[in-house]
Amino acid sequence: MELLTAKRVQSFRHIREEEVSKLVKAISQSEGSIFNLTQKIFSMTYGIAARAAFGKKYSYQEAYISSVEEALHLAGENFIGDLYPSMRVVLEMMSRTKAKLKELHKKTNKMLQDIIDDHRNRSGICEEGEDLVDVLLKFQQKDSEYPLTDDNIKGVIQDMFSGGGETSSSVVDWAMTEMMKKPKVMERAQAEIRRVYGNKGYVDESELHQLIYLKCIVKETLRLHPSAPLLVPRVNKEPCQIMGYDIPANSRTIINAWAIGRDPRYWDDAMNFKPERFLDNYSIDQRGTNFEFIPFGGGRRMCPGIAFATPNMELPLAKLLYHFDWKLPNGIKNEELDMTELFGITMRRRNDLCLIPIIHHQP
Numbered sequence: 043m044e045l046l047t048a049k050r051v052q053s054f055r056h057i058r059e060e061e062v063s064k065l066v067k068a069i070s071q072s073e074g075s076i077f078n079l080t081q082k083i084f085s086m087t088y089g090i091a092a093r094a095a096f097g098k099k100y101s102y103q104e105a106y107i108s109s110v111e112e113a114l115h116l117a118g119e120n121f122i123g124d125l126y127p128s129m130r131v132v133l134e135m136m137s138r139t140k141a142k143l144k145e146l147h148k149k150t151n152k153m154l155q156d157i158i159d160d161h162r163n164r165s166g167i168c169e170e171g172e173d174l175v176d177v178l179l180k181f182q183q184k185d186s187e188y189p190l191t192d193d194n195i196k197g198v199i200q201d202m203f204s205g206g207g208e209t210s211s212s213v214v215d216w217a218m219t220e221m222m223k224k225p226k227v228m229e230r231a232q233a234e235i236r237r238v239y240g241n242k243g244y245v246d247e248s249e250l251h252q253l254i255y256l257k258c259i260v261k262e263t264l265r266l267h268p269s270a271p272l273l274v275p276r277v278n279k280e281p282c283q284i285m286g287y288d289i290p291a292n293s294r295t296i297i298n299a300w301a302i303g304r305d306p307r308y309w310d311d312a313m314n315f316k317p318e319r320f321l322d323n324y325s326i327d328q329r330g331t332n333f334e335f336i337p338f339g340g341g342r343r344m345c346p347g348i349a350f351a352t353p354n355m356e357l358p359l360a361k362l363l364y365h366f367d368w369k370l371p372n373g374i375k376n377e378e379l380d381m382t383e384l385f386g387i388t389m390r391r392r393n394d395l396c397l398i399p400i401i402h403h404q405p
């Protein structure tokens with residue numbers, strides 16, 4: 043309620059606009075040569091999260107972000123103890139995953155404690171305005187039934203980075219990939235963006251609400267490439283029945299949002315990337331009530347970060363498509379583009395997307 047409201051998300055608008063503009067400038071300097079878009083999209087999104095969370099840049103920001111990425115990767119590995127619970131203790135001792143996660147935890151814990159102490163000891167709010175650590179520290183001082191400890195604050199910050207970084211970046215990455223495969227879709231999106239921002243001469247957040255086709259592209263990308271394909275596991279406290287199956291209490295249930303989004307019972311031409319399907323059914327959205335489309339989950343544990351994620355996806359896409367036309371390198375044909383997914387908690391491309399930018403509007 044304090045961290046992810048529309049108002050709070052709006053307060054970070056200048057951060058998003060600056061970070062995306064930096065990315066666009068960097069791309070324009072590589073005009074005509076191969077540019078690793080995936081890498082830069084990921085570091086831009088983490089850069090936005092870091093400025094929103096910490097205010098200023100800390101010397102170990104990069105180290106912190108790479109620890110978050112490594113932890114996500116490790117947590118996404120299959121742990122065989124989940125399949126053989128009676129042998130869990132032995133299997134845990136044999137696996138290095140837990141030990142590696144513990145080591146990472148020690149490292150990130152120290153970095154986050156330094157950041158919290160630095161915020162606590164400084165006088166007033168830094169020039170960026172109130173950041174998320176400031177908000178949480180203020181909350182810590184309030185009389186509350188559940189006062190926040192420093193560990194709680196570290197947990198929340200860690201959650202926001204691991205929940206919000208890779209997910210939004212991978213949607214931008216997949217959307218660009220799908221559009222490279224379907225140039226007609228890209229042209230239509232470019233025409234919309236260039237019409238809406240034509241008079242202004244640059245893209246900012248004020249007109250994003252007018253980009254209806256772009257919003258459909260984001261939805262279609264989330265349908266085919268949900269960033270957290272298996273959501274987050276659930277455990278039922280009481281026995282229940284789902285579609286005739288008895289589920290005993292304390293079962294761990296995994297929901298396959300990826301498969302639901304591709305199920306031909308709910309989607310016409312299910313495997314085809316067709317943003318137009320959402321133009322015809324604009325009311326179908328990702329807010330957890332259309333159960334055939336649940337990229338942010340549903341129910342009380344659904345993703346609380348939708349408002350934060352939306353401009354993080356729409357703004358970079360709008361800017362990338364407004365300023366540049368894009369070509370595939372090395373004579374690769376559109377239909378040959380590699381679409382392999384990397385398995386894990388999140389589902390990014392296996393190989394980085396490398397493209398050649400051609401400037402259309404100078405940034």
Ligand code: HEM
Nearest residue numbers: 205206209210269270273274338339340343344345347351
């Ligand atoms: C495209 C972007 C994103 C996608 C696709 C996404 C997806 C998800 C999904 C599927 C879940 C699990 C929901 C469930 O099991 O019902 C989740 C949980 C969560 N997400 Fe996101 N997320 C995104 C962005 C963000 C952002 C930007 C933040 C924070 C800044 C965030 C923070 C969280 C947190 C804290 C949880 C855990 C909630 C809980 O367990 O109660 N997410 N997200």
